[in-house]
Amino acid sequence: MRMTSSTIRKRWSPERDKATPQHRRAAKAAAAVAAGALALSLTACGGDDKDSTGNPGNTEEAAASNVTLPKLDGTSLEIAAVWTGAEQANFKKVLAEFEKRTGAKVTFVPAQDPIINFIGSKVAGGQPPDVVMLPQPGAIKQAVDRGWAKPIGAEAQKELGENYSQGWQDIGKVGGKQYGVYYKAANKSLIWYNNQVFENAGASEPETWPDLLKTAQTVYDSGVTPFSVGGAEGWTLTDWFENVYLSQAGPEKYDQLAKHEIKWTDPSVKDALTTLGQVWGKPDYVAKGALQTDFPASVTQVFTGGDQPKAAMVAAGDFAQVNIPTNMKIGTDAKVFPFPAVGDNGPVVSGGDAAVILEDSKGSQALATWLASPDAAQIQAKLGGYLSPNKNVPNSAYPNAVQQRIAKALIDAGDDFRFDMSDQAPQAFGGTPGKGEWKILQDFLKNPKDVAGAQAKLEAEAAAAYGG
Numbered sequence: 086m087r088m089t090s091s092t093i094r095k096r097w098s099p100e101r102d103k104a105t106p107q108h109r110r111a112a113k114a115a116a117a118v119a120a121g122a123l124a125l126s127l128t129a130c131g132g133d134d135k136d137s138t139g140n141p142g143n144t145e146e147a148a149a150s151n152v153t154l155p156k157l158d159g160t161s162l163e164i165a166a167v168w169t170g171a172e173q174a175n176f177k178k179v180l181a182e183f184e185k186r187t188g189a190k191v192t193f194v195p196a197q198d199p200i201i202n203f204i205g206s207k208v209a210g211g212q213p214p215d216v217v218m219l220p221q222p223g224a225i226k227q228a229v230d231r232g233w234a235k236p237i238g239a240e241a242q243k244e245l246g247e248n249y250s251q252g253w254q255d256i257g258k259v260g261g262k263q264y265g266v267y268y269k270a271a272n273k274s275l276i277w278y279n280n281q282v283f284e285n286a287g288a289s290e291p292e293t294w295p296d297l298l299k300t301a302q303t304v305y306d307s308g309v310t311p312f313s314v315g316g317a318e319g320w321t322l323t324d325w326f327e328n329v330y331l332s333q334a335g336p337e338k339y340d341q342l343a344k345h346e347i348k349w350t351d352p353s354v355k356d357a358l359t360t361l362g363q364v365w366g367k368p369d370y371v372a373k374g375a376l377q378t379d380f381p382a383s384v385t386q387v388f389t390g391g392d393q394p395k396a397a398m399v400a401a402g403d404f405a406q407v408n409i410p411t412n413m414k415i416g417t418d419a420k421v422f423p424f425p426a427v428g429d430n431g432p433v434v435s436g437g438d439a440a441v442i443l444e445d446s447k448g449s450q451a452l453a454t455w456l457a458s459p460d461a462a463q464i465q466a467k468l469g470g471y472l473s474p475n476k477n478v479p480n481s482a483y484p485n486a487v488q489q490r491i492a493k494a495l496i497d498a499g500d501d502f503r504f505d506m507s508d509q510a511p512q513a514f515g516g517t518p519g520k521g522e523w524k525i526l527q528d529f530l531k532n533p534k535d536v537a538g539a540q541a542k543l544e545a546e547a548a549a550a551y552g553g
Contacts, residue, residue, distance in 0.1 A: 155447060165203070165218065213443040216440050416487045
């Protein structure tokens, strides 16, 4: 889905905060790119970060909006999502509060990717969940096109209007109607690192791609493998590609490729894959067994093993925090910097999960309304590893200064962002394990020299999925 404005801006600096009034709007939008500028001063963050979003009404009192929910005693609901582990456990606490407020009983149904296929099997069996959390705008459109999704009602739309920027509302729309409530957001343009390894190596946080390669070499020379890659899950590889492509090719090309208005054989794709090969194709730069390493393990192995972890860095969204061992303090032991600029500007790629109603009822509409409220988001925000696009969630709800600054950057950006490219694609191309972009990039990770072959395969799969 086409965003309303560019996601790329010049990097944040303290001097820019002192800019003249006509420049302040640009500085505010730059906060999105400064999801990493947050990282430049993580260790200096203190209590002054609380309630610092700068948005009117963004306080504890305003966020406690006491959203109106109906009494639903005797109502049973099912909500499906692909979330596992801590992410699932934390979301269940949000559902528990909904149950407490309404009297309804809500059952979490574990789903599998591709989630569209999972939904299809449930619909065919006559037992679809009442609500499903869809991680791709493309999946929302498919659910609508197949007649599965039901429009969001007036109460949920009211919450959306009060709590969300127009951009986050629009990506949940199909044909001008609201079908999705984006409950969860993600900043996917971050690189987490083991601070002890960096200190031992004398490495510093890079701002550009050449700097990243120098940092990687410095870490390698100290005896630690630079990068952990969760290659067993293809979506992690699409995040690498999208960050490189957005920064190197620019937002206009990004939009065109996302809609398949240009081919994957375009020279801009060649450039991005060649750039990726400078990391993926470098002997000993990627921890061994990457194609057998799932996402949680790719994060955990950076922060276990003392001075000799399996790797020093992992490119991962803000949600990676739930996979960092609790003995590693965020902002001290586990630090983060923005995905370095490959071109003139650093990238910011966002993702998210939207609640979509499959079984229209008073209960399912109430659950969508609840998930659109700051009351619901605050519960999971306090538990960590979660980011909300809801602008009325108080910044102090987030458990540490790192997360507070990431959240502030997202809200300050307003509509100024780019959504994950693979999530915008038809799921057959951008969201199916073992197929499409996921599989082709896994093959490319195995053989990063075959740029032309990867391009040809990507274009063939994309053409089939997009219909030519």
